[in-house]
Amino acid sequence: MRFAPEQVGVQLYTLRDQFTSYNDVVHTLQKVCDIGYKSVQFFRIPIEIRDMRDILQEMDLSVCGVDVPLARLEGEFDQVLKEMELLNCRYITYSYGGDWSKSYLSGLEAYIKSISEIGERLKSTPFKFAYHNHSFEFVACKGRPALDYFYEQTAQAGILAEIDTYWVQHGGGDPAEWISRYKGRVPIIHLKDLAIEQREGKVNQVFAEVGRGNMNWDSILRAAAQSEVEWLVVEQDVCTQDPFESVKESFDYIVSAISRLGLGADVKEKSDL
Template structure:
């Protein structure tokens, strides 16, 4: 990991990015912290060209997105055009639709459906990446949901965007999970887990209990391209949280 590979997930700043003015102000702060790129997710209904302009004006790449499943099933050509405009190769889905959850057959059906979408994206040199939560680690016999997604999806058309916090919350070692998706994870979500008042909570990178030197090394081992900092809920100003995480990750970065 190099510093220029560290990105900020705008979902962390969703309350500040509801309109173009807020987005621009937020991107200026993100750039000032030191980030080189952002993932577009959770922002307000801002025109794609305005998002592109705001990112360009602040010297930030758009490395990945999160879109709704309907953007992939009902508006795929529009979604492709937006990602091309943004020079963004990674089309992320933040969660499996509820209709596919709760059974091995549902996960298998989703793996097949998303793989077909991924094949269409590949024709445009774009890549589908799936972001997990905790529920994918529920077991269905000998396998959990993530096992099914990994084993029954197309290895080139269905990529992963592992979220380290949710992997840990699912009872799996993030380092092991990262190695399981070797060759299929160009983007990773980094967030730490702390225990406060006997409850687990989101924490800035380096402020919790997870082994991030080992996690970053595992990502290096499998060739991860983008290291995206996300914090769903912050106990302080979200910009300060992003700065704390960036400072810690910078200490692990290679020259």
């Protein structure tokens, strides 16, 4: 598989402080367009869905994913699907929705049951749920990372993987290997770099723009191409500079790397649900 520049999206969580009002939305999405992005992923939608749809259409932006908490999927299932249809987006995305004050393993089985029930309900629709990982899922569970156990237990329900490259590496995994492991089941990957910072005698792992840290992007992008990933989505939880500059640096690096590695493709046509 090859990637068109239109398949490089941005998770708007990175720009969350600039995404609170109608005017913020218009300003932020216009700047995203000016950088070169043609696709966005929502962490929340602060204005009416129909207004958002109209803005997206006017700017010729597609939506590669929408974060939806499990509580909304359980209590407002039909309404969520109507919103997804209006945004012409196939992928519902989210991370662990359990009690973060308790250990991941203590709530894992209940969460697997709940998310599997949602996956089964989605089977009769055009939509799919893709689970976003962090690094706490790399605690040991039955002799392997809990994330591997989670994906195994939810496979039958059609739950997909949204692999976050930073958090895989933060948890001690190899992002390229994890993407390859779930070939055909990873429609979206989140790309952000992991850098090492030494300050006042302490060494820390920190977020960085793609290409500015220590991750092996050649192997990650090759694995993504071989594993039929549809969307390469930039996300940076914390930026040490203007977030718009951060997402521009990451976009420019990814597009350049795709070309250098011979993974580029022609423009990808948008498809309706």
